Amino acid sequence: MTRRWFAGELETVVTWWRVYRRDGITHGFVSHDRDLSFDGIRHRTAPGMVPSAIRLSSDLEPDSAEVAGALDHASIRAEDLAAGRFDGAQVEVGVVDWETLEREVIYAGTITTVSQDAGQFSAGLASVKTLLARQPIPQTSPTCRAAFCGEGCNLSPAPFTHDAAIASVDQVNAKLSLVGAPGADKLLDGTISFLSGESAGLEFAVAAIDGDQLILDRWFGEDVAAGTRVVVREGCDHRWETCRTRFGNAINFRGEPFLPGNDLLTRYPLPQ
Structure with missing residues (x-):
């Protein structure tokens, strides 16, 4: 039988919460x-x-919550927040009897936003009810909807994942070049993970290329220098021609490149 919390005048109850980061680290408070x-x-x-501000409702609207505190705990560092280590982390919030350890989860969700101000941080949370807002049926699109080497694409990531090293770094513009990796054009829209330093364990997206340099989606640690080992995954632009010619995976293409668009109904006949 579930305990009835806060039924008496004096309770030995405190709040607990956990953060399950995407890099496998769990924080409990x-x-x-x-x-x-x-x-x-x-x-x-x-x-x-x-x-x-935990909001729980009985309807289908997503519940919202927020966690706030000071940046003075050893496991919550400003550097980790800025690097995105807490982005997308799973969160559980509950109550526990500190004498008997009887406990219950009252909220579960995902960190959506993290902000910092004058030594304080706040994290916005979205409840698991946000999953109900997803489209159960995929919408048509001219490009592939599947993640590269993910479900639906069905390609093995092994042939497109490479060990490499950094040849040069531009810290100001978040650019770098690699040695031992495929050409920059093949890495566009791919990912790069550092194997050491402050950015170890984080995955960065290759947002653009400039010659043989890769432009990452955000700034990386100051300790990233020439010689740092990395793992890179090739990218895919999700176009039909790329899937068919470069990867030979047209049978698994999850898109409708030849489906007429909505403008077909507004077109006028042209004289022959």
């Missing part, structure tokens, strides 16, 4: 004066870090 361990996770005391 509790609004108590000592650490609590349960579910195989040590929840560190963080009385200055509190979830606020």
